[in-house]
Amino acid sequence: MPERPDQRILVVIPAWNEAKVIASTIAEVLAARPDVDLLVVDDGSGDETAVAAEGAGALVARLPYNLGVGGAMRTGYRYAIREGYDVVVQIDADGQHDPHYLTELVRGLDDADVVVGARFAGAGTYQASGPRRWAMWLLARVLSRLAGVRLTDVTSGFRAANRRAVTVFADHYPAEYLGDTVESLVIALRTGCTVRQLPVEMRPRTVGQASQSPFRATLYLARAVVALGLALVRRWPAATETLGQEKA
Amino acid sequence: MSSTFTLGIIGGALTLIVLFEMLRRQRLREKYAVIWILVVGISVLLAVFPRLLTGAAALLGVQVPANLLFFGAIMLLLIISIQLSYEIGRLEERTRTLAEEVALLRLTIEQLPVHDLPRPQDGLEDDRDAGEAGPGR
Numbered sequence: 220m221p222e223r224p225d226q227r228i229l230v231v232i233p234a235w236n237e238a239k240v241i242a243s244t245i246a247e248v249l250a251a252r253p254d255v256d257l258l259v260v261d262d263g264s265g266d267e268t269a270v271a272a273e274g275a276g277a278l279v280a281r282l283p284y285n286l287g288v289g290g291a292m293r294t295g296y297r298y299a300i301r302e303g304y305d306v307v308v309q310i311d312a313d314g315q316h317d318p319h320y321l322t323e324l325v326r327g328l329d330d331a332d333v334v335v336g337a338r339f340a341g342a343g344t345y346q347a348s349g350p351r352r353w354a355m356w357l358l359a360r361v362l363s364r365l366a367g368v369r370l371t372d373v374t375s376g377f378r379a380a381n382r383r384a385v386t387v388f389a390d391h392y393p394a395e396y397l398g399d400t401v402e403s404l405v406i407a408l409r410t411g412c413t414v415r416q417l418p419v420e421m422r423p424r425t426v427g428q429a430s431q432s433p434f435r436a437t438l439y440l441a442r443a444v445v446a447l448g449l450a451l452v453r454r455w456p457a458a459t460e461t462l463g464q465e466k467a
Numbered sequence: 468m469s470s471t472f473t474l475g476i477i478g479g480a481l482t483l484i485v486l487f488e489m490l491r492r493q494r495l496r497e498k499y500a501v502i503w504i505l506v507v508g509i510s511v512l513l514a515v516f517p518r519l520l521t522g523a524a525a526l527l528g529v530q531v532p533a534n535l536l537f538f539g540a541i542m543l544l545l546i547i548s549i550q551l552s553y554e555i556g557r558l559e560e561r562t563r564t565l566a567e568e569v570a571l572l573r574l575t576i577e578q579l580p581v582h583d584l585p586r587p588q589d590g591l592e593d594d595r596d597a598g599e600a601g602p603g604r
Contacts, residue, residue, distance in 0.1 A: 280571055290563055297567060301571070
């Protein structure tokens, strides 16, 4: 049960070529929380993702070409602002996020502006190794320091944001690699939002696996360092020409 | 007539012709043409008065004047490339914003209660199919 029953919740699912799994993910979310509205942002899919999502009962915003998770999510946040939602929850299309945590995630917004569903935080058994693990450790360490609380899984795409954070994200949600996860948290923190985490158990992806080859993992580490470094020193608010267009 | 002179004049003239033609066909905007016309001007100037280059090299203590020319040219190209990267980044951010806006507007249109009317949506469907069949997929 939500703490405030009048609270309007929008679940945003960024989806790129997820036609096979999107319908079951949507059905699961609606089964867990029938009261939420669901927006699937079809990120320029070449398959029938949008049709499948509509068939499963979600609103679908179709991006004309692939923008990446950052672009898809900013579309979602802008929609939320325009339609006056109080809370936006981001869930991956591939079914690795268990929607049963949704209520707890939203309840976490009572004392934070952003709540991240985090692996490594007690629940579940996810393990990473080598450079990927170092990258995650470094990101977690730096962001924990910024946030003032321990964050263990800053690259998680399972998160809830309240009106205050949504307003920030509607204007500034980076499209670069890792921008949608790491940099967006830095932006939230640097604009004075509070970030907390909720331990969640994540399921193995229904289709596909995160790359684990040593080369890819090292590349990931390098990009993580660059993305984090830039996020920390970047002059902010960024010089965007669309700033301030999203007034509630 | 040294070959440097001839080459400089020919190269400058060719570049100017191309620039002029592109401007005439509206394939190049003035703000980008200005810098290249300046470059042509400097090149021709150096070709006509090579002493300018040797003089500058001597003044700066560069032993081989050509090296000064290369250094200058490389720096100029580097700066122009960075400027172009900046412009591309700005364009990407703008097209991203437009793409997001298009997605939201289309969602709004689809939500309009017009389902009883003869549907203009067929046209939209055609557009989408054409887009998906296009290059870059």
